[in-house]
Amino acid sequence: MAIQWFPGHMNKAKKELQERLGGIDVVIEMLDARLPASSANPMIAQIAKRKTSIKVLNKQDLADPAVTAIWLNWYRSHPGTSAIALDASEKSPSQRLIEACLDAAPNRGSVDKPLRVVICGIPNVGKSTLINSISGRRIAKTGNEPGITKGQQRIMLTDEIELFDTPGMLWPKIMVPQGGYNLAASGAVGRNAMDEEEVALELLAYLIRYYARELDARYNIGDIAGMQDWQVLEQIGRKRGGMLPGGRVNIQKASEIVLADFRSGAMGRLSLERPDEWKAWEKAAKEAAVIRLAEKEAARLEREARVAKAAKRR
Numbered sequence: 001m002a003i004q005w006f007p008g009h010m011n012k013a014k015k016e017l018q019e020r021l022g023g024i025d026v027v028i029e030m031l032d033a034r035l036p037a038s039s040a041n042p043m044i045a046q047i048a049k050r051k052t053s054i055k056v057l058n059k060q061d062l063a064d065p066a067v068t069a070i071w072l073n074w075y076r077s078h079p080g081t082s083a084i085a086l087d088a089s090e091k092s093p094s095q096r097l098i099e100a101c102l103d104a105a106p107n108r109g110s111v112d113k114p115l116r117v118v119i120c121g122i123p124n125v126g127k128s129t130l131i132n133s134i135s136g137r138r139i140a141k142t143g144n145e146p147g148i149t150k151g152q153q154r155i156m157l158t159d160e161i162e163l164f165d166t167p168g169m170l171w172p173k174i175m176v177p178q179g180g181y182n183l184a185a186s187g188a189v190g191r192n193a194m195d196e197e198e199v200a201l202e203l204l205a206y207l208i209r210y211y212a213r214e215l216d217a218r219y220n221i222g223d224i225a226g227m228q229d230w231q232v233l234e235q236i237g238r239k240r241g242g243m244l245p246g247g248r249v250n251i252q253k254a255s256e257i258v259l260a261d262f263r264s265g266a267m268g269r270l271s272l273e274r275p276d277e278w279k280a281w282e283k284a285a286k287e288a289a290v291i292r293l294a295e296k297e298a299a300r301l302e303r304e305a306r307v308a309k310a311a312k313r314r
Helices: 008-023 042-047 065-076 093-104 127-135 177-186 196-210 212-219 229-239 251-264 275-313
Strands: 026-032 052-058 081-085 115-121 153-156 161-165
Touching: 008 042, 008 115, 026 093, 052 065, 052 093, 052 127, 065 081, 065 275, 081 093, 093 115, 093 127, 093 161, 115 127, 127 153, 127 161, 177 196, 177 251, 177 275, 196 212, 196 229, 196 251, 212 229, 229 251
Parallel strands: 026 052, 026 115, 052 081, 115 161
Antiparallel strands: 153 161
């Protein structure tokens, strides 16, 4: 199943961001610390490629701290890019963001020459919550459903820094399948665009590999070694009361439990990807795309040959 979700307001947000970037000094892209690469929008990378960039790995309190450290070093190794990690428990997120902005553009940031910054990211990544925390009042709408913010907002971060907030934005075609599943698991994709059972199974397959101890601690499954993802999902359904008449497991309910627990952090601090893994997934996706294109071209040539052959018979 290919996961894609690009409502109309996201296309509008893309156009508005393109128009706004002309006068922007720094682009802040907020990422989900549990899935930094999956939550990085390639459209933003393309339209803001000549701008100074700050990657904010948000929700670090939900992510594996050792893996987050690897990602921070990885982003900081890219020219023109800095990276920080934040979460909702930060005492002074505004100060850390201000410092990162001033470091990124040291020649701006005065009353006469304010630093103009745009913040963007995928839906449900915590952008609005951060902005409300920074401002000390409820400026941005927040919610558990992706796509709450629908238009740009202007906030004075300080007298010297002007911040523009943008709606959460995905991209029209998610090329890396694992990235699509990770986005769906995190809650960045609308429910109508995914099969929750399939997403839960993909999530469990990864967690069994890296976080079997955390799964057992949460669901009291016991020895997970050798178990398949569907077997673990069934066990979770039995342990958490997801049962139907006749002793059958309610797989839909079990899937919802798994996804809710991951999103809330109830399973512990988990990360769903590492830089080397992402590179391998991306390479495989590109190779698959080349094969699909070649197959499509071969099918087109075959159709044309059949048409030409039929025309000669007439």
